[in-house]
Amino acid sequence: MTILPTREVEKVWGRDTLPAPFTAPDGKRIGEVWFEPPEQLPELLVKYIFTSEKLSVQTHPDDDQAEAMGKGRQGKSECWYVIDAEPGATLGVGFADHIDADAMRAAALDGSIEKLLVWHPVKAGDFFYIPANTVHAIGAGVSLIEVQQNSDITYRIYDYGRPRELHLEEGMSVAKGEPIAPELYRHVPEAGSQRLVDGPFFVLDKVEGAPDAAISGDYPGALLVIPRDADVTVDGEVVHPGQCALASSIAAVDFAQHGHCLITRPLAA
């Protein structure tokens, strides 16, 4: 068992104070806590994201686009499991209506793109899958767990005038001017287990207690374990909420009887 090392990432939209068990070093605005992908599962990156302002309006390439641009073999499809949200917090995902490339470019340049996105009010338990090429922006006042392909290619196409680099041309070359499919988001009830992602790049389950045989059967090898509200043990070692551990097999994990946990593993693309 390996508890993955963490990396705190400063962001203009991050927070000075993080919810327990996380802490932001004095004077630093932390937006993301990354769990370093282990050698055994290099394809997946798990992050906690904590916002006090909106993230950029952005998009990511898919595998083929990333490779064609000489940026490695992995694109970036990602998903978000909301763990806390201030009243009125929203996530911007996809466009309200189809928009062509010229109109999208003009809207990115004059900032009106922000208003063309669909801003979904969110609460704890809401879940979104964001395929590569989707135009999106996480809103302010949200804490979420992001599970994503292990790629750091973000094309910012609008940043509300903040003095950060934009990547309009790259973004425009991969962005889809479309609404997202309704099956890509839903509320996940607190009780019980539910599959959140079933490919094509990874499997992700939210489980309560020990996973049943059907779920366990989909985890034939190494996996990542993200306890939410109770400790789990992996090979007899304790993993606390706020940590992420690599387990060599699901049989090595002792799940808390009534605890909630996320488990995930990559799929061969």
Ligand SMILES: O=P(O)(O)OC[C@H]1O[C@](O)(CO)[C@@H](O)[C@@H]1O
């Ligand atoms: O460009 P920004 O606003 O810092 O956002 C980048 C972040 O957005 C995300 O893609 C989430 O949408 C993160 O994975 C990434 O680190």
